Amino acid sequence: MPRQTDCQQATQGLLQVYLTLLATESQALMDPGSDSDSDLDSQSSDDEIEQISTSSVILNSILSLHAYHYISDWSPIPKSNANLQLLLNDWKINHPDIFQSYVRVTPACFDLLTATLGDDPVFHNQSNIPQMPVAEQLAIALFCFGHYGNAANTMKTALWAGIGYGTVCLVTSWVMRAVCGEQFHQAALHWPDEATIECAKLWVEENSCPAWWDGWAMVDGTLVSLHARPGFYGNTWYDCKSNYSMNVQVCYSVLPLYC
Known part of the structure; x- marks a missing residue:
């Protein structure tokens, strides 16, 4: 789940309070009460006015919250390169x-x-x-x-x-x-030409197993350990060394080193 900013968290909390107050106000308007006593009616009216006033304050707070980019006061941080x-x-x-x-x-x-x-x-x-x-x-x-x-x-x-x-x-x-x-x-990745390939094959035949004479490239790999278990398909990244890692394989010509 994406992390919410402080502004988003504060807005969500205020909206919940605001909706609760609106529900209370609507219920009070639909059901004014069965007691006809004037004092109770007066008290109910005062409560409704207070609730309406409170909801307005909450709404204004939400508007004020989004009027500024930062919730807290911003102050510069001394930095140097x-x-x-x-x-x-x-x-x-x-x-x-x-x-x-x-x-x-x-x-x-x-x-x-x-x-x-x-x-x-x-x-x-x-x-x-x-x-x-x-x-x-x-x-x-x-x-x-x-x-x-x-x-x-x-x-x-x-x-x-x-x-x-x-x-x-x-x-x-x-x-x-x-x-x-x-x-x-x-610029960085390109295959060698035919002359380069033939020179590499000659080196393989003379310095390695003769049966490998037709080989002209080498493949090597390494495990790059990950800091934590990935969120997607996490278990598939678990390797034989009890780490979460990815395997990087590189295929390169042997010619530049020996010819």
Whole structure:
């Protein structure tokens, strides 16, 4: 079930109170009472007036609740992108091991991804306000992909990178759209030509089992552990190592390594 915001929860509670008061008022108008005593009639009228007044207050409260974007007073949170700049401009050059622990790729791989994804239209717009540099967006997205649990919390990621909470989701979405785009697929994923395949077959015959001479590609896989049991078809993600995980398989040519 989707999580309700504080405004939605407050609105739902006020609506229940409002509907209850309306039902009470309607019942009072339809059944004024069998007692003809003037004092009781006067008291009943006063109660009806009070109930109508209360329902009006509840209705006005609902209208006021939706007149503002936030229920509580908004105050700015001091943030700085010093950590992100330190990662990209210092650690990537002088401490690649620390850099890799944050983004889970080597500096060379990171630069290659930045150059390959940089031309994607998702990172360019016609607005007068330019987007964040592609390197910064990629670093934020890779930081989220490489962590789980509290470490990947949107709030903590935003405070670490010095950006807004919503910007974390927006940047991650842009990077994923670029990675899933046809332009990136054509640049990063392609099959070798016939000469490349023949050279790979020759290496397999000379350095491996001769019966495998016709093989020119390799397939490898790894299990990527999930932080928690998925909500859909959860049991199907349970693996032989007693974890919830997904299997990633990669097929690649052996030629670039040996020819």
